[in-house]
Amino acid sequence: MSTLKSSGGSFAPLAQPVFAVLWAATVLGNTGSFMRDVASSWLMTDLSASPAAVALVQAAGTLPIFLLAIPAGVLTDILDRRRFLIAVQILLASVSVSLMILANTGMLSVSALIGLTFLGGIGAALMGPTWQAIVPELVKREDVKSAVALNSLGINIARSIGPAAGGLLLAAFGAGVTYGADVASYLVVIAALVWWPRAKNANDALAEGFFGAFRAGLRYTRASRPLHVVLLRAAIFFAFASAIWALLPLVARQLLGGDAGFYGILLGAVGAGAIGGALIMPKLRERFNADGLLLGAAVITALVMAALSLSPPKSVAIIVLLFLGGAWITALTTLNGAAQAVLPNWVRGRGLAVYLTVFNGAMTAGSLGWGAVGEAAGVPGALLIGAVGLIVAGFVMHRLKLPAGDADMVPSNHWPEPLVAEPVAHDRGPVLILIEYLVEKHHRAAFLHALDEMSHERRRDGAYGWGVTEDSADPQKIVEWFMVESWAEHLRQHKRVSNADADLQAHLLAYHSGTDKPVVRHFLTINRPRAA
Template sequence: MAGPDTHASPAPARSSSFAPLRQPVFALLWVAAVMGNLGTFMRDVASSWMVTELSASPAAVALIQTAATLPIFLLAIPAGVLSDILDRRRLLIALQVLLGGVSGALLLLSATQTLTVEWLVLLTFVGGVGAALMGPTWQSVVPELVSRDELKSAVALKPLGINIARAVGPAIGGLLLASFGAATAYGADVLSYIFVIAALLWWKRPEAKEDGLKEQFGGALRVGLRYARASRELHVVLLRSAAFFLFASSVWALLPLVARQMLGGTAGYYGVLLGAVGAGAIVGALLLPRLRGRLGADGLVLLASGLTAGVMAALAVAPPRWVAVLLMGVLGVGWIVALTTLNGVAQAVLPNWVRGRGLAIYLMVFNGAMAAGSLSWGLVAQEVGVPLTLLLGAGGLAVIALAFHRIKLPTGEADLQPSNHWPEPLLSAPVAHDRGPVMIQVEYRIRRDDLPAFLQAMKHVERERRRDGAYAWGVAEHASEPERVIEWFLVESWAEHLRQHHRVSRADAEMQAEALRLHIGPDRPRVEHLLAL
């Protein structure tokens, strides 16, 4: 079970940033996602501006941002489980229909002059539910569409597509809003969902093979949480993400008020500001490969924090409108650098079998920080005003960026492909998949002088066992034969242990090999499987 994988994997070939677009299915779905986001930004511009017409309260304006992001915080983990156990194509189609219905309802309410703040918040919340369920699923399909050596480029293209839509969508939405009213902007969003659904129907995703080990929702949820609890690499990504987005959210929550009250702009000008963010993000995405080579992931997050904090501080003094447009471009650079870097590291530290659930937890932290930050900054602005709130957010972001810079992001270079080096368990008779719990015992022979080094190596093995599904783990020595050391761990069922066989990665095999080098027995460590009666 615990032997190392002796076959090294070949080094991946280098590929250009746009190489994934040569894959027809990826290219079509990427374009569809751009179109979908284009409509979403039109809808968001209309909703953000309409709430300023319906209420002058900063808290009400910030509540729209909270309503959009809170569902993602609440539902991200269940959404990740669904993306790992359901057919992702069918799930995406159903969610597009739901989101199209939300925009259709907004269209009818605005056309009949019955749209209120309450309706805006409610429908924005329902749209957030759809986005919560869709986010992990969209991200999880990327490894299915491109080769492994193109995965990082494909991951980077997703936020580039979002920001292409951000560069155009808000400006178009603002023009439609100013020229024809909110109903037209909402109608354009409905049309975008039709395009996305058509692309998903064209994609013929291969049917998953039934192997008898398909996870159920409850077990998949528990295993995903265990993985997140045991993965230190993921902990660092989540901590750094929460620190950045909690403070950076202030500029997004208050931007409609900055445009309308501080700068005296119209709906069209607000769209131009958001379009400038998208244009800056495109520039940032093009500069990112060169910046990544010079600064690394930690330097990129520090750079993004500095740019964002500087923009927030500059907006606080109510600069001329044209200067504000330039500042929004700088904000776009900082935003795409932070978002792509943190998302890319999260993707890189997650194996495929738990990718949806891991990304869901990342999205939960991201949107939870955005929701909590937006609501908090809105309440602060209501008490002390928008300019001072922006200054407080800028100062807090600068301080937290410097403080957390010492907590280094993982490199994400570990080989997470399954090693498949565990031999199949020996059975006297077939075991029902739902039987459990199961105790697995691995017996090592360790010299007394080597015991401290062995226990140190087993700390890494413990994290691997818990990440892959064990809910309890320990090491014990034999009372009469101190050189006999027993590693034991518990899993919920026989099926869950069989899944462990397929989850162990090549990087995990290397960690297990560190402990195996101290084993002095003539044979491999003895493995026993004990079934509860």
Template sequence: MLIDKKDFKNAVGLNSLGINIARAVGPALGGLLLASMGAAFTYGVDVLSCVVVIAALMWWKRPATQRDALSERFPGAFRAGLRYARASRELHIVLLRAFLFFAMASSVWALLPLVARQLLEGGPSFYGILLGAVGLGAIGGAVIMPRLRMYLSPDGLLLTSALVTSSVMALLCLAPPKWLAVTSLLILGAAWITALTTLNGVAQAILPNWVRGRSLAVYLTVFNGAMAAGSLAWGIIAQGIGVPLALLSGAVGLAAIGCIAHRIKLPKGESDLMPSNHWPEPLTATPVEYDRGPVLIQIEYRVALADRPAFLKILARLSAERRRDGAYAWGITEDSADPSLMLEWFQVESWAEHLRQHKRVSKSAADIQEEVLRFHQGEEGPVVRHF
């Protein structure tokens, strides 16, 4: 991790600022090259720029790191990332809000070339101007984002972005003068970067370091999937009812979805996700090979019958933490001969994965475990066994 958690949102905004500077400058340079040198030369320069980036990555000398016996291989790391994404309710909310917003807002990106040609009666150069306006507006939006966050919550920012974007889309379907269309796309760029930065920032804030890259890959898959599927759908709709009505439908849909989804609050991302390292090393008679598995972990609690409902309620929260940190199965059972004896169990795919689980447990999860332990009766702590 390169920055402190408190700087996530501003750092995401700065990164988005760089992207949108490129988005503003790129179409302008491309338009100049296309007009002066032709399409073949323009695409040749584009290919060359990619070659330069690839070469830079290949020549980049990264610092040497010591080999960790618990380093994850790709297949296991991939499965662990998917398990985390499947078990994290907070991430589910971010993915849902992102899908709904971008699926509806994709209509303006899918139809903008047709808007430029049919409604605004412009050519390729004017379309480049429209894209440049979006990029410049995004730069302005990224600059004022820190001030906006002083007055609006992430949910408020996302709702405002949806309403502003839908208003611009509704304006474009009326075929406004070119100067007004360019001005409106400046505003669209600011609203777009506000939504993108808000969702990115929340996603970054709710993810622990060990799985951040993998979970962000899931987020980007949902984002790009929503844009791709939405663009295809809006293209089909425009073919059936025309560009103006399709764009108006997208505007109305985005405003409606924005207001409805506003009731599903984004997570605040205030949990302490740093590793707690409070689990003791598991006792073994002899060293266990790292690739042996699966591994079954059992924890015996003794809980008064009167406390059982509250105990199970907190344990349900702990189960989500177990699954996020690597468990692929979890359960709680009672002893039929002694109902006060409760047995929690969970399974991980290998001994190495369980040792990684020891390093992944966050301070937030440790607080939940402390709440669970308050219900345990007896001088000794819960009995833990590994199979």
């Protein structure tokens, strides 16, 4: 059976028509975006030769993602994702139309270029979590990981085509035509999204509002220790690796003496290397775990930065950037896959938004920082400093292992409905939940350790306060308590508990010595009338 048709194969998602159409449209749309970015970066070198100004274009594109990714993730989880994506594509097309008009009329200035790049970054911030969150809707469950990898491959196919095509269009026809090609690519993406036969969201009495969903997403992020590891590893890697992206236009122009077309070829080499890296990724995963892959990506990226600082011949620069592309897709897919693996579906958009916030925050801060270092130490000096820092950080962070991501995050639905004397208004709260256990003395230490693990689950799924108490008259009676902000949020909590959480709860209940299950009580806040 071919790889395309076999369920779970690397290219199996492409056998599913909806994913295939949207994937192809996305590749085309990203190709246009890379063409636009090449034109903007190169035009900035015409408008200003300052390393800080050139790096500011990169920062203007990534800063909005840092600022808005989390709100975008909330919108991803509560809005119709298809309509939301269409609206964002219209916004991005409008940005490119504005750039095209200004370029054709000769009115494009430094401030206008940075401002419109920032606006395009807002569109990217709104779009990023949504594109990633729709993957489970488009493919079978067993093909999700392959679909995520194919999305990364698609981005790098676009990276290999877009920059080179953009550089050639820019050199031959000017920025106006290059921006116009980007506008056309957005029209194709919009058409694919309009065609997508997505079922309408069913009415849900427990649907979250924006601010409630925002708070729930932040609570999950604060309580998820596996996600913390992924975020820290990503922040350190991208903060150092951003040096190459912030300074590459100046590397092409000043160190290598190239023109706009050559800059596009360099970026195309990165994309081509990423495609090669994606194709050999299954073999690499057989030999190395996630931590080994990330360390290898850091070392290769650092060596590329060091090689470029020596102003090598153009042919050598193209070759080393092929290796950069392979290292870059290895890091991206490793970290993104680790983040996806520790997130349940109900908070996937928000969790991925936090990941994107960290990623783009590191890239933004890195771009600004490396631009300043380039001003002080020169472009070669900044690249060498970044290379040394990346290698040191890579080996230090290698000791902090990425989560395996093998927990079953599918909802278990094993919690019984809470008992109520009469219907409870969804907005009533806060709610206090008490769970009474009977634990024999010789099991106490192990029980409390398991209960501590359970506390993270409570907080991830909606609790904002948690604690444990004992009965002063009978220390074997231990009461776990936690609070949620409303009755509706507690009902959502019932639906969020995963199979992995159910296993954790079963382990905890093994220490309960009572003949019946632990007693669970729910207490609602009483709104007392004010005194006259």
